[in-house]
Structure formats: C-alpha cells, structure tokens
Amino acid sequence: xxxxxxxxxxxxVALMPYNLMWAxxxxxxxxxxxxxxxxxxxxxxALLLPVTYNLEPTSAFIMFAGIYYGAMYGGSTTSILLxxxxxxxxxxxxIDGHAMARQGRGAQALATAAIxxxxxxxxxxxxLTFVAPLMVQVALLFGPAEYFALMVLALTxxxxxxxxxxxxxxxxxxxxxxLGLVGIDMQTGQARLTFGIPELLDGIDxxxxxVGLFAVGETLYVAARHRFEKEEIYALKGSIWMSxxxxxxxxxxxxxxxxxxxxFGTLPSGGSxxxxxxxxxxxxxxxxxxxxxxxxxxxxxxxxxAANNAAxxxxxxxxxSLGLPTSATAAIMLAAFQQYGxxxxxxxxxxxxxxxxxxxxxxxxxxxxxxxLNLPLVGLWVKLLVIPRPWLYAGILVFATLGAYTLNNxxxxxxxxxxIGLVGFGMRVLDVPVAxxxxxxxxxxxxxxxxxxxxxxxxxDASVFxxxxxxxxxxxxxxxxxxxxxxxxxxxxxxGA
Amino acid sequence: xxTRNTGFLKGLLAAATVAAGALAATPSLAELKGLEIIxxxxxxxxxxxxxxxxQQVLQNQKLASGIxxxxxxGAGGTIGLAQFVTxxxxxxxxxxxxxxxxxxxxxxxxxxxLDQVTxxxxxxxxxxxxxxxxxxxLKSLKDLLDKFKAEPGSVSWGGGSAGGSDxxxxxxxxxxxxVSPTKINYVATxxxxxxxxxxxxxxITVAMGGYNEFAPQFEAGKLRPIAVSxxxxxxxxxxxTLKEQGVNLEFxxxxxxxxxxxxxxxxxxxxxxxxxxAVASDEWKQLVKQRGWIDLYQPTEQFTAFLKQxxxxxxxxxxxxxxxx
Numbered sequence: 001x002x003x004x005x006x007x008x009x010x011x012x013v014a015l016m017p018y019n020l021m022w023a024x025x026x027x028x029x030x031x032x033x034x035x036x037x038x039x040x041x042x043x044x045x046a047l048l049l050p051v052t053y054n055l056e057p058t059s060a061f062i063m064f065a066g067i068y069y070g071a072m073y074g075g076s077t078t079s080i081l082l083x084x085x086x087x088x089x090x091x092x093x094x095i096d097g098h099a100m101a102r103q104g105r106g107a108q109a110l111a112t113a114a115i116x117x118x119x120x121x122x123x124x125x126x127x128l129t130f131v132a133p134l135m136v137q138v139a140l141l142f143g144p145a146e147y148f149a150l151m152v153l154a155l156t157x158x159x160x161x162x163x164x165x166x167x168x169x170x171x172x173x174x175x176x177x178x179l180g181l182v183g184i185d186m187q188t189g190q191a192r193l194t195f196g197i198p199e200l201l202d203g204i205d206x207x208x209x210x211v212g213l214f215a216v217g218e219t220l221y222v223a224a225r226h227r228f229e230k231e232e233i234y235a236l237k238g239s240i241w242m243s244x245x246x247x248x249x250x251x252x253x254x255x256x257x258x259x260x261x262x263x264f265g266t267l268p269s270g271g272s273x274x275x276x277x278x279x280x281x282x283x284x285x286x287x288x289x290x291x292x293x294x295x296x297x298x299x300x301x302x303x304x305x306a307a308n309n310a311a312x313x314x315x316x317x318x319x320x321s322l323g324l325p326t327s328a329t330a331a332i333m334l335a336a337f338q339q340y341g342x343x344x345x346x347x348x349x350x351x352x353x354x355x356x357x358x359x360x361x362x363x364x365x366x367x368x369x370x371x372x373l374n375l376p377l378v379g380l381w382v383k384l385l386v387i388p389r390p391w392l393y394a395g396i397l398v399f400a401t402l403g404a405y406t407l408n409n410x411x412x413x414x415x416x417x418x419x420i421g422l423v424g425f426g427m428r429v430l431d432v433p434v435a436x437x438x439x440x441x442x443x444x445x446x447x448x449x450x451x452x453x454x455x456x457x458x459x460x461d462a463s464v465f466x467x468x469x470x471x472x473x474x475x476x477x478x479x480x481x482x483x484x485x486x487x488x489x490x491x492x493x494x495x496g497a
Numbered sequence: 498x499x500t501r502n503t504g505f506l507k508g509l510l511a512a513a514t515v516a517a518g519a520l521a522a523t524p525s526l527a528e529l530k531g532l533e534i535i536x537x538x539x540x541x542x543x544x545x546x547x548x549x550x551x552q553q554v555l556q557n558q559k560l561a562s563g564i565x566x567x568x569x570x571g572a573g574g575t576i577g578l579a580q581f582v583t584x585x586x587x588x589x590x591x592x593x594x595x596x597x598x599x600x601x602x603x604x605x606x607x608x609x610x611l612d613q614v615t616x617x618x619x620x621x622x623x624x625x626x627x628x629x630x631x632x633x634x635l636k637s638l639k640d641l642l643d644k645f646k647a648e649p650g651s652v653s654w655g656g657g658s659a660g661g662s663d664x665x666x667x668x669x670x671x672x673x674x675x676v677s678p679t680k681i682n683y684v685a686t687x688x689x690x691x692x693x694x695x696x697x698x699x700x701i702t703v704a705m706g707g708y709n710e711f712a713p714q715f716e717a718g719k720l721r722p723i724a725v726s727x728x729x730x731x732x733x734x735x736x737x738t739l740k741e742q743g744v745n746l747e748f749x750x751x752x753x754x755x756x757x758x759x760x761x762x763x764x765x766x767x768x769x770x771x772x773x774x775a776v777a778s779d780e781w782k783q784l785v786k787q788r789g790w791i792d793l794y795q796p797t798e799q800f801t802a803f804l805k806q807x808x809x810x811x812x813x814x815x816x817x818x819x820x821x822x
Contacts (some may be wrong), residue, residue: 042539043539043568046545049549053553063622065545110786139694140694140697140698141698142694142698143695143698143700144700177562184572184604184605184658184659185659186658186659186687187659187684187685188659189604189658189660189685190604190819190820191605191660198571198572198576198579198605198607198608198665199571199576201571201575201576201605202570202571202572202576207604268690268691268693268695286649299657318690318694322693322697323713323714324693324694324697325689325690326692326694330690331542331689331690335788337548337787338787338789339787339788340787344713344714395743408570409567409568409569410571410576411567426512453684453686456653456682456683457653457682457684457685457700457701459650459651459682
C-alpha cells in the first residue's frame with residue numbers, strides 16, 4: 001500500500017507538463033539513437049550529461065529513462081527493415097523480423113515489436129515497482145558457477161537456429177566461438193589471436209559481426225543473385241495492421257518474453273542479448289509450426305522484442321535499489337546520479353522519494369508515449385521497403401558502414417565489418433546458417449570467463465558446478481532442453497511405427 | 498570521431514540547452530581555441546568523466562573555447578594513446594589518462610609509451626579500499642593476511658582487469674608479506690557493478706577498488722572496509738590504512754592529463770597554465786568533491802618525476818605477477 005501511494009505521488013511528479021515534455025524529448029531521442037546502429041543510449045546519455053547539469057535532477061532522469069526505453073524500441077526497426085541490428089539486444093529480432101519484411105509483412109513485424117515492447121516495458125516497470133528488492137537479492141546469489149550454468153543454458157539456443165545440417169550449423173557456431181577468443185584474455189591480460197593489431201585487443205564487437213553477417217553478407221548475396229531472380233517487391237502486402245491471427249500468435253510470446261527478460265536485466269553479468277536468445281528458443285519449442293522459424297515467424301519477433309524491453313526495466317532494479325550498474329547505460333546513469341550528488345542505493349528511496357518514484361512513474365508514461373510514437377511511424381518506416389532494390393541495398397551498405405565506424409571511431413572496425421561481410425556472403429552461398437555464429441560469439445567469451453573464475457575461486461575443484469544448487473538446476477534444465485525434443489521425436493517415431 | 502559524427506545529437510543538445518535555459522557560458526576572450534580532449538575510453542567511465550569535467554571547467558572559466566571531447570576506447574587506453582601520438586594536429590589537444598595506462602602499455606606491448614607525450618598535470622586520484630562482505634569472518638586486514646599466508650589460494654581477490662591497478666596492488670601486498678605474487682588467486686572482473694555484485698553476494702573473499710565506489714555499501718552496512726591504501730585515514734572515515742596495519746605501502750590510482758610530445762616550451766607553458774588555472778577554480782573543486790574524487794593535483798614537473806618513479810615499481814610487479822616478460 002505504501003508503495004502504491006508513493007507511486008501515486010510519483011505520477012503527479014511525472015505528469016507535470018514540464019516533466020512530461022522531458023519524457024517526450026527523451027523517448028524521441030531514444031528512438032532515434034536506437035534506429036542508428038553504432039550510437040547507443042549509453043553514448044547519448046553521456047553526451048547529454050553536461051547539458052543537463054542545470055536541469056532539475058528529476059527532469060533529467062525522466063529524460064534519461066525515456067532515452068533508455070526509447071532506444072530499446074528503436075533498435076528493432078533497423079533489424080526488421082534492413083537486417084542491420086542497431087543494438088545487440090535486437091540481433092535475434094533480425095532473423096525472423098527481416099524474413100517477415102521480405103514477405104511483405106514488415107508492418108506486422110514492427111507492430112508486434114512495438115506492442116510487445118510496450119507490454120514488456122509496462123509489466124517490467126510494474127515488476128520494478130513491486131519486486132525490485134527481491135529480484136536483486138536473487139541476482140546476488142549468482143556467482144561465477146551460476147553464471148557459467150546460465151551461459152550453458154543460453155547456449156542451448158543454438159539448437160533452435162542450427163538449420164537443416166548439423167555440420168554446417170556447428171561450423172558456424174565454432175566460427176563464432178573462435179571470433180569470441182580474439183582480444184585480451186580477461187583473467188591473464190594476455191592477447192589472443194590479435195596478430196599484433198592493437199585495435200583487436202578489445203575483441204571484435206558483436207554488433208559489427210551481426211551487421212556484417214546479416215546486412216552486408218545478405219546484401220552481397222542478393223546482389224550476386226540479382227541477375228537470376230525475378231524482382232520481387234518487399235513492400236506491403238495487404239493491411240499494415242496485425243490480423244487477428246497475428247494477435248493470437250503474439251500475445252503469449254510477449255508475456256513469456258517479459259518473464260524471461262526481466263530477471264536477466266537484474267543480473268550484473270546478464271547481457272541484454274541472452275534473454276532474447278532464450279525467448280527465441282522457448283518460442284520455437286512451444287510453437288505449433290516450428291518449421292516457420294527462421295522464415296518469418298511472428299512469435300520469433302514478439303518474444304525476443306518483449307524480452308529485451310523487460311530486461312531494460314530489470315536493469316533499473318539493481319541500479320536504484322543497490323547502486324549496482326548492470327549495463328553500460330546504467331553505469332552512465334550512476335555517474336549522472338553522482339553528478340547531482342545523489343547516491344543510488346538503499347538510502348535513495350528514503351532520501352529522494354520524489355526523484356525515484358517520479359522516474360519510475362515516468363517509465364509508465366514513457367511507455368505510453370513510445371507506443372503512440374512508434375505505431376504511427378510503422379506506416380512511415382515500411383515505405384523504406386518500396387525503394388527500388390539496388391538503391392535500398394546500397395543504402396543498407398552505407399548505413400552499416402557508417403554504424404560500424406561510429407562504434408569506436410576506428411577504421412579497423414570497417415575492415416572487420418567487410419571481411420565478415422564477405423564471410424557472411426560465403427556462408428550464404430554454402431548454405432551455412434549465420435545465427436549460430438553470433439550466438440557463439442556472444443556466449444563463448446562470457447561462458448569461458450565465468451568458467452575460469454569459478455574454477456579459480458574453487459581452486460580447481462570442478463564439482464562447484466554441481467554442488468551449487470542454482471548452477472546444478474540450470475544445467476539440468478539445459479540438458480532437458482537439448483534432450484527433450486530428441487526424446488519426444490523418438491517417442492513419436494515409436495508411436496508411428 | 499564520436500562527438501563529430503553525432504551531429505544530429507548535437508542539434509538536439511543545443512535545442513535542449515536552449516529549452517532549459519542552461520549553460521549561460523559564452524566564452525569571450527578565450528585563450529585556447531579548438532581544443533580537443535581525448536578520452537581513451539568509452540563514455541561514462543572515469544577517464545571520460547575527467548575529460549568532460551575538464552571541458553566544462555575550461556569552458557566556464559573562459560580558459561578555452563570550442564572544446565571537443567573525443568572517445569577512443571580500447572586496450573586500457575593504449576589505442577587512444579597511439580592515435581594521440583601519431584595524429585598530426587594543428588590545434589592543441591590533450592589526452593586524459595591514468596595509472597592503468599602505465600600497466601596496459603607494458604602488458605599490451607604498446608608501440609607507444611608515455612615517453613612520447615608530455616605529462617601536463619596529475620589531476621585526481623583514488624585510494625584503493627580492501628573490502629569484505631559485512632558477514633565475513635575476516636574482521637581486519639590481519640585476519641585476511643593470516644589466511645593468505647597460511648593458504649594463498651584460499652583467498653580470492655576480486656578487482657578490475659588483469660594487470661590493472663588492483664592486481665598490481667595485490668602483488669605489492671604479497672611482496673610485502675614475502676609471499677610470491679604468482680600465488681595470488683586473482684579474479685579479474687569488468688569492475689563496477691560486476692565486482693560489486695560478486696562481493697555483495699560473497700562469491701569472492703575480498704574486493705579491491707576505489708574507496709568511493711564502495712562507500713554507499715559501507716553506510717548501508719552490507720560491506721566492510723578493512724584497509725585503505727592512502728598515506729593516512731581518509732577524512733571522515735575510520736578505515737585504517739595499510740601502513741597502520743603493518744603493510745608498508747601507499748598506492749594511488751591517479752588520473753592525469755597529457756599533451757603531445759615535442760611541444761615548444763611556450764605551448765607547454767600555455768597548456769599547463771590553463772590546466773593549472775582550471776583546477777585551482779572553485780568550480781573544479783566543487784565538481785571533484787561531488788564526483789567523489791580526491792584532488793591530487795601535481796603540476797608538470799612534479800608529475801613528470803612522479804611518473805618516472807612509479808614506472809619501475811609497476812613494471813617490476815607485473816613481471817613478478819608473470820603478466821610481463
């Protein structure tokens with residue numbers, strides 16, 4: 001009850017016209033930076049920090065929160081339309097989202113992403129309001145052994161994106177795992193596979209790889225096949241609204257995505273991509289038509305998009321209740337708190353209730369604003385697909401190249417982008433799926449570091465993975481996820497015979 | 498570069514500024530024009546914050562105008578350092594850096610070193626705290642070190658990246674105790690939230706990091722500081738120093754600012770005076786306090802000498818840790 005009245009007071013703060021204006025500015029800027037690859041919410045908030053110095057802290061944070069949520073909405077747009085994920089959290093969206101766009105269902109993909117983001121953002125914010133401290137306590141139970149088990153669980157996603165041939169899928173996965181090794185090894189500080197190129201010391205950026213494999217590789221492939229194929233227009237077929245069937249297929253993935261995403265956000269080493277992987281896996285396992293996955297299944301857009309937004313809400317839980325930043329944006333928001341002489345943590349709720357509850361309330365408001373902003377934009381965005389194909393693809397290449405450069409202001413990233421783009425082209429020619437490569441690249445390094453940390457702490461005793469209950473539980477779930485479908489298939493086979 | 502390529506953002510920034518009626522500073526008689534400050538790290542971290550704070554103060558104190566902050570992240574600052582050294586600049590430029598760079602230059606076998614830049618000023622520093630969970634059986638540094646001496650592997654030391662300030666300090670402590678630094682069970686993390694959650698959850702024995710990063714957790718009673726690497730107790734705190742507890746060490750994770758190598762004496766003087774005036778201003782002092790930094794300003798000559806004296810210490814420790822051959 002106390003929470004509700006505090007939240008009510010928060011709404012009176014957030015709904016003041018002045019603060020409402022900053023929320024609107026925030027969500028608009030956020031959507032814009034989400035759309036542009038290479039510029040994320042973290043950089044944007046950092047750039048805005050000095051400017052907001054003279055602003056009321058409450059208004060500034062309402063704007064920052066708007067940027068943060070807005071970027072999560074915007075990130076899906078380029079994934080779906082251009083196959084160029086703007087953030088790592090929307091990489092999975094590109095797989096089926098872009099396939100939908102190519103079938104003339106771009107508008108439905110964008111709509112299910114936007115509405116899913118709204119649902120997840122709202123439920124996530126509610127969870128933040130009521131169960132944040134509890135979630136944070138759970139998150140603290142995660143040590144390296146638990147994280148490693150979690151990464152193993154996430155790696156089972158790979159089984160959902162392997163494609164027809166196991167050998168080709170695994171080849172792609174191992175390419176990703178090897179790319180993940182490049183750079184300084186965190187535990188020993190030694191360089192691996194950098195070939196004396198200093199720019200490789202920090203590893204290869206996941207977004208560069210995803211954009212290279214998806215956007216550049218795909219574009220080169222289509223260009224190479226252009227002569228042989230009839231020009232088909234990606235533009236709309238039929239209504240831009242989601243049909244009754246689309247709604248029916250979307251609402252469960254939204255909810256499941258939300259419940260997968262939020263807890264991951266609260267984990268300090270969670271990573272915004274992982275819940276999207278898991279959501280994809282879950283949807284494929286539960287879908288009536290798993291064969292549609294990879295070819296434009298709406299569930300595969302609805303679930304992951306909800307998951308990344310719910311994770312964004314989850315990130316705020318440890319930030320506000322413990323002062324514990326779990327993402328780059330959260331780290332900068334922590335710096336912003338300090339700029340105002342505020343210290344997030346258990347005391348912040350008591351010392352600055354107006355700020356905290358105003359900000360939380362503004363998240364609800366921001367979600368509504370984002371939905372109002374994004375749904376009408378859908379009609380506008382899909383017009384992009386009417387652009388004649390050669391122009392559109394040229395545009396994608398320029399856009400991808402600019403985005404890769406902006407990430408670190410580094411020419412080496414451009415070389416990496418194009419080399420990977422060529423590899424992606426080759427993979428497509430040879431019918432090797434590219435998604436496992438991205439999964440391996442993201443999860444491989446995380447799993448390795450946590451595995452080694454766990455063993456360092458246990459002084460080499462590998463039984464920690466089984467003696468820690470959470471870790472053991474996660475490993476068992478992972479095992480079931482891999483073996484379950486096989487067993488089911490065998491039973492079906494036996495029943496049929 | 499980052500700030501240049503985001504023209505649309507700047508437009509929005511400008512709009513927001515006007516809307517808020519903020520930042521009334523319109524530098525009139527600026528000394529330095531078109532100054533560029535390179536933060537060799539991503540936005541939001543310590544180096545980036547120093548660059549942006551310096552930008553703000555230089556601008557508001559009318560010491561410089563049209564300052565750009567450029568982020569060149571990577572490899573402990575050595576990517577930014579390399580670009581800073583090789584770039585041919587017509588307008589003056591500054592590089593923010595810190596102690597981590599000293600180690601990173603060695604561990605990454607960086608082709609450029611701090612010899613190729615001009616140290617202008619040490620700005621701030623942070624003393625490292627050794628921290629245990631509030632419910633840890635280790636009540637003091639002595640408890641920790643006894644456990645460490647008895648069975649070095651049983652103490653997991655959590656801190657920032659391998660070869661960074663925290664690992665170096667752990668090596669120095671081991672040396673003081675006569676234990677081989679290679680015996681340290683060091684768990685490198687990405688620092689910040691990752692380290693904090695691992696120590697709050699009790700997954701590691703002891704965490705090392707800037708005192709202020711942990712301070713709110715001390716107040717909340719969740720973590721306990723057992724030692725601080727400062728020469729004397731930090732004002733307003735009761736955490737005993739390493740020295741007080743019999744470990745004869747002082748250690749500061751400093752941050753400073755550099756100019757390009759082979760500057761003309763006049764240019765060097767101009768830049769170092771501008772920085773000197775900026776850090777002497779009330780505005781700087783207030784911002785430093787707000788951000789929880791400690792003002793450890795050293796002008797050019799002292800800073801240069803300080804760096805010379807610090808380097809062999811870091812190099813020696815990294816060698817003993819086996820991180821540098």
